[in-house]
Amino acid sequence: xxxxxxxxxxxxxxxxxxxxxxxxxxxxxxxxxxxxxxxxxxxxxxxxxxxxxxxxxxxxxxxxxxxxxxxxxxxxxxxxxxxxxxxxxxxxxxxxxxxxxxxxxxxxxxxxxxxxxxxxxxxxxxxxxxxxxxxxxxxxxxxxxxxxxxxxxxxxxxxxxxxxxxxxxxxxxxxxxxxxxxxxxxxxxxxxxxxxxxxxxxxxxxxxxxxxxxxxxxxxxxxxxxxxxxxxxxxxxxxxxxxxxxxxxxxxxxxxxxxxxxxxxxxxxxxxxxxxxxxxxx
Ligand SMILES: [Mg+2]
Numbered sequence: 001x002x003x004x005x006x007x008x009x010x011x012x013x014x015x016x017x018x019x020x021x022x023x024x025x026x027x028x029x030x031x032x033x034x035x036x037x038x039x040x041x042x043x044x045x046x047x048x049x050x051x052x053x054x055x056x057x058x059x060x061x062x063x064x065x066x067x068x069x070x071x072x073x074x075x076x077x078x079x080x081x082x083x084x085x086x087x088x089x090x091x092x093x094x095x096x097x098x099x100x101x102x103x104x105x106x107x108x109x110x111x112x113x114x115x116x117x118x119x120x121x122x123x124x125x126x127x128x129x130x131x132x133x134x135x136x137x138x139x140x141x142x143x144x145x146x147x148x149x150x151x152x153x154x155x156x157x158x159x160x161x162x163x164x165x166x167x168x169x170x171x172x173x174x175x176x177x178x179x180x181x182x183x184x185x186x187x188x189x190x191x192x193x194x195x196x197x198x199x200x201x202x203x204x205x206x207x208x209x210x211x212x213x214x215x216x217x218x219x220x221x222x223x224x225x226x227x228x229x230x231x232x233x234x235x236x237x238x239x240x241x242x243x244x245x246x247x248x249x250x251x252x253x254x255x256x257x258x259x260x261x262x263x264x265x266x267x268x269x270x271x272x273x274x275x276x277x278x279x280x281x282x
Contacts, residue, residue, distance in 0.1 A: 001243060001259070001275045006218045007162065008209065008237070009192075010227030011172035011179055013112050014247060015159075016149055016186055017265050021142055026117035028134040029126060037124040044120045054084040058230075058252035060100060061108040061119035067095075072255065073235075074099030082123055102202055102231060109202070111229035139178040149185040154269040156187060161277055163191045167216055170195040171208060173232070201232035209240055226268070234258050245271060 009015060030041045047053035055061065060069040060076075067087060068080045076096040079087040087095075102109040105128050108119050118131050141147055162168060168191055172179050176197040183189055194215070199208050213220055220241040227233025228247035238244050238257040246258035247268060253261065260275075262268045 001224070003222050004166065004224045004243060004276060005222045006167040006169065006212065006216055007224045007226065007276075008169045008171050008212060008233075008242075010229065010233050011170060011174060011182065012114070013228035014226060014233075014265075015155075015170075015188065016151060016182070017249075018149055019113060021138055021147065022113045022117065024141055025114070025134060025138040026120075028137055029117045029121040029131060032126055032130050032134060033121060033124050041120055041124055044123075045117060048116050048120070054080045054082070055110065055116065055119055056252070057110050057112065057116070057250050059110050060102070061110060061115075061122070062106065063108060063119075063122045064106045065095065066123060069096075069100070071100055074101075076100065104203070109231045111231050139174060143178055143181040147185075149182060151186040151188070152265045152269065155265050158269045158272050158277065159188060159191050162272065163193075166276065167193050167218070169193065169212055169216075171199050171201070171212075171233075172197060173199055173201055201229070202236055205232060205236035206240060209237060209242065230256070230258075 026045050030038050033041055044053060044055070048055050054068045060071055062069060066082060068082065069076050070078045076092055078089070079092040079095070081087060100107055108115055108122070110116060110119060121131055170179070170183070170192045174197065179195070179197055194212070196208055199205070209220070209223065209225070212218070213223065223242040224245065225233050225237035225242045226245045226247070228249070230246055230248070230253050234244045234246045235257060244258045245260045245262060245268065246253060246256060247264065248256070248261050249263055251263070260271055262271050
């Protein structure tokens with residue numbers, strides 16, 4: 001970590017850890033479903049929350065086949081029907097002879113809390129278009145004054161100090177206007193040297209990191225990628241040779257390639273201070 005000069009941060013779940021907008025998002029998605037399945041949506045959503053559902057963060061939802069999958073680096077290791085019934089492994093081998101490709105539309109990597117209500121809504125027949133509308137409505141809500149966002153003080157301090165010693169890049173899948181508003185609410189507006197919006201992670205993570213590397217003339221070995229979505233921010237960055245810190249609140253990554261794993265923003269603040277700010281103060 002002593003060579004690091006450039007740090008690439010994800011936004012949601014990385015720069016803040018507020019979660020009440022997920023409930024708002026889930027309500028919007030549920031209300032777009034036909035009346036007869038709204039109660040079922042709710043039951044599933046609550047079951048995922050209390051950990052009793054087969055759908056979990058770290059798994060994959062195949063909307064086309066309506067199957068929930070666990071995998072290791074894309075290779076399907078187990079499959080379940082929606083009700084939790086295990087699909088025999090020989091059937092899974094036939095259905096998934098090749099590693100999974102995560103396309104954000106039919107093969108959903110449940111990498112963070114955004115994907116839980118979407119997967120459930122898709123199971124009950126919601127189109128990707130309607131799901132995306134609900135996403136945009138939620139982002140809109142997050143931009144209003146009704147939606148308050150408090151930064152974690154310790155993290156804000158660390159970010160401010162990092163800003164003067166490192167190149168800080170924000171890289172998010174969210175649109176520019178929404179992201180800038182969130183950054184402003186957090187008070188982080190002046191901390192980033194570069195911002196990439198609608199990054200289309202994980203499909204374009206490698207491409208975008210290459211862009212950053214060329215624009216800032218920094219080799220991958222001097223770049224650190226930080227995020228709470230393993231597939232989006234950790235695995236592709238690690239494959240290129242970047243260092244990585246994964247925020248893993250649910251303890252789901254057993255064989256993680258991340259250099260460091262932290263559980264929350266507080267732990268991240270401590271880790272960043274120790275790795276990148278200690279000993280560099282004069
Ligand atoms: Mg995130």
